[in-house]
Amino acid sequence: MPKDTLFERAMLRELAGVGTGVFIVLLGIMIVTRGARLLAMAASGNVSADAVGALLGFTLLGVVPWILTMTVFITILWSLTRAWRDHEMAIWLSAGQPLTAWIRPILTFAVPLALVVALLSLGLSPWAKHKSREYREVLATRDDVSALSPGLFKESALADRVTFIENFAGKGGAARNIFVKSAEQDNTQSVTVAAEGYLSSLPDGERILVLQNGRRYEGIPGQANYRVVEFTEARIRIQEPDRREITTPAEAMPTMALLGSQQLEEQGELARRIASPIATLLLAILAIPLAYVNPRMGRGVNLITAILLFSIYLNLINIAQSWIANGKLPAAIGVWPVHIVIALITWGLFRWRAKPRA
Template identity: 45%
Template sequence: MIFQRTLLREFAITGIGTLLVLLAITVTTQFIRFLGYAARGSISTDAVVTFLGLAGLRYLPILLSLALFVSILLSLSRAYRDSEMVVWFTSGQGLLSWIRPTLLYALPLVFTIGLLSLLLTPWATGKAEEYRRLLESREDVSAISPGIFKESKRGDRVFFVEKLTMDLSVVANIFVYSEEEQETGVTVAARGFTETSPNGSRYLVLEDGRRYVGPPGTAEYKIIEFEKYGVRLEEKAQQTYLPSIRSRPTNELLQERNPETDAELVWRVGMPLSALALSMLAIPLSFVNPRAGRSVNLMLAAFAYLLYNNSLSIVQTWVSQEKVTFAVGLLGPHLLTFAIVAFLFYRRVAVSSLFSKLRRMRA
């Protein structure tokens, strides 16, 4: 059917373009954010790409939902603006005829959003938390950002490196300040790298440098020149931890029912439901009045999206605080949105029918 194929092609082209733009914006902002963390020494430089990928997976359901809504809205708004709607309406394709092709386009994406929200996003969140704990438990040279003084976990050492090699395995121009019993030591070296011994101990191996050792406040310092010098890196003892509610698998949340897990389920299940509701809401919101201009419906659609998204967050908070039941929090916002969609469809169809009757009476 030409009508259906035309709409699906238009939706797909607009959707891909919208998703690419949203991904570019998200990746750029998150990349700048993690670079800032690395510059402050909060995370290691080689962890930026890993955290960026995991953050992208966490944001993907929201980006897909927004791209779905925007692609339908822009495609139908353009059809109104270019008078294509007039052609379709006169060909017998009423407003309700747009539901079927919209669902054919939206349902695969809604299913994908559901899988991401219920399965992949918790996994990515858990991996990010696990990786962050792993970095925090290590006293590694790779965790040192060039140009920044980094204190060890125990507070008895301070590291500084001037630069890293491209593969991040070797550091150059190293400064190490250490406190050992009644003496302090200052070590400078041309380069260094980490090495693991057969028994599992890890060392920072420094090459071509000097070490100054002596009691503080006196001139009795020993100067030691070395070709290779090893500094043992202590590993932080593993601590027991409880994973955050956002990182727990969905099946665990279903087994352990309490206000906190119910609130998280409201959000996860609500993502695909909201995507479906928004795809239907985009049809009546796409109407463009030539006298009012295109921006009016776009502003209204943006307001509707923000209101809907914020309502999900509010309801999630209410469920966690036991102000509303789980069933109300899970279905309430979506049923209300579908009711608004039905009203808007009824209003648009009623207005169109009224105008058709008036034209026939005048004829």
């Protein structure tokens, strides 16, 4: 087996191992941060607890392309920095091999991941964002009682009723210890408490809350003529908010729908999606000269430079997308100037590293 093939296989094994670890770490960070935000929303009653898992899944699918891009960049930078630190790169250069010879094995690792990024960015991520938005719309139009969380006071969408339940430990999963406060148009307020309750649907589709073994207090605040009614069973109509048409922003639209669009926002979104796999390949090649470690300066300088270039690159892509959406940049030009600048920086770094050192 040729030596270069052995070298490439060993390098690819190292890159695959490091890349798997980096991806798991980045994905874990994303799960923790986004999951904590969704759990906080569920605890405050803004999101149903049973919807946290689905929303987290849709969110992760939407950000996975950029996680993969970061994974490729960090993996190559980490592996080649180790090669410089362990003097493997010095042996490589002493054998007459140029720094550009690393491009082939690096692209062998990066190209398949760039294709995955393209597949996700152009297809799966927009679908996930659409489904996430669709799911949020469905949750927003659910009746108020369906979205209740035990132990929390929940105001209705129309702000005319406040409901509290202690738990769902009743028979057949029925709610226990229910409190309902509602306001009427004639300034009359009513407070209803019940030992148990459950949701029921009438044949015409109307939803009602059935309360059992409770008491109702009704009157005008400040007056003594309150009316108290004890009941074995009472029913409260659940007024559902109007069903809203599910909107589809540009980021949730299928890529085929963006092609040929004359809407500036949609043209900007298409440019951003196309930029993702291109950025993955450019960052992979850029990491080769950035991995250089000068023993006199320490290994922190190249890492800081790499982080700055990575952040600037992604921010410039977002700025270009914004300019296209606002009509400040023609869609035909798109994000290509940003890619060209990064390509020139990469070429310049290769030339600089190729110069003989004193």
